[in-house]
Amino acid sequence: MTDAALTDGDTTEATATVLVVEDEPSIADVLTIALRYHRFDVLVAGSVREAVDAVRRARPDVALLDVMLPDGDGRDIARQLRLSRPETAVVFLTARDAPAEIVGGLSLGDDYITKPFNVDEVVARVRAVLRRTLPGDRIAVRPPLRYGDLELDEATYTVRRAGRAVDLTPTEYALLRFLVRNAGAVVTKEQLLRHVWRYEHAAESTVVETYISYLRRKLDAHGPPLIMTRRGVGYGLASPGSP
Numbered sequence: 001m002t003d004a005a006l007t008d009g010d011t012t013e014a015t016a017t018v019l020v021v022e023d024e025p026s027i028a029d030v031l032t033i034a035l036r037y038h039r040f041d042v043l044v045a046g047s048v049r050e051a052v053d054a055v056r057r058a059r060p061d062v063a064l065l066d067v068m069l070p071d072g073d074g075r076d077i078a079r080q081l082r083l084s085r086p087e088t089a090v091v092f093l094t095a096r097d098a099p100a101e102i103v104g105g106l107s108l109g110d111d112y113i114t115k116p117f118n119v120d121e122v123v124a125r126v127r128a129v130l131r132r133t134l135p136g137d138r139i140a141v142r143p144p145l146r147y148g149d150l151e152l153d154e155a156t157y158t159v160r161r162a163g164r165a166v167d168l169t170p171t172e173y174a175l176l177r178f179l180v181r182n183a184g185a186v187v188t189k190e191q192l193l194r195h196v197w198r199y200e201h202a203a204e205s206t207v208v209e210t211y212i213s214y215l216r217r218k219l220d221a222h223g224p225p226l227i228m229t230r231r232g233v234g235y236g237l238a239s240p241g242s243p
Helices: 025-038 048-058 074-085 099-108 119-133 172-182 189-195 207-222
Strands: 016-019 040-047 064-066 089-094 113-115 143-147 150-153 159-162 164-166 225-232 235-236
Touching: 016 025, 016 048, 016 074, 025 040, 025 119, 025 172, 048 074, 064 074, 064 119, 064 235, 074 089, 074 099, 089 119, 099 113, 099 189, 113 119, 143 172, 150 172, 164 207, 172 189, 172 207, 172 235, 189 207, 189 235, 207 225
Parallel strands: 016 040, 016 064, 064 089, 089 113
Antiparallel strands: 143 150, 150 159, 159 164, 225 235
């Protein structure tokens, strides 16, 4: 049994539900990947109408709101939430950075983040808001995920190898986490596209090969090669301690 198996916790319930209201698919995708790998349930809406429907169905714990939407204004969603779901926290995530806009947003919501943003900061701010609005036992702290000299801290979204920090992007982290959770197996490109990039169907793309290359460059700087290629099949992790 690997160290990863000892700390596997996929059955742990999500810590909270976040509604991401964002009409730009690339931004919504980045936020969704980061939040899900921090154990949040994520709902995505691209318009005011979709957001209202999502709130009615799922009662999210926090709404992450863009202001400029195709069919209205995210501030209208915040006003509706204050009336109908006052327990739902509101965080604005918008390109509007004028002081008057920020002050007005904070009068409606619990936090205000301007674009362009750092996704790790967004996750940290969501956690901070939830600490103020949810009971303390709702935000679970999970033990680090370990494999050999590799450690993934799922509370702080950080990675260390041989005791040294490895700086990964959210997508690199998601890819590495999936490989560690499936240590001992060879995972196919199609599985990686489906679970890391959320592609429903296999795509003719070099994105997996590109990110595997990025990961190898960063991880191999601190130890022997860790990610192995099974030609024509997929990728897996070398046995801990192997040269």
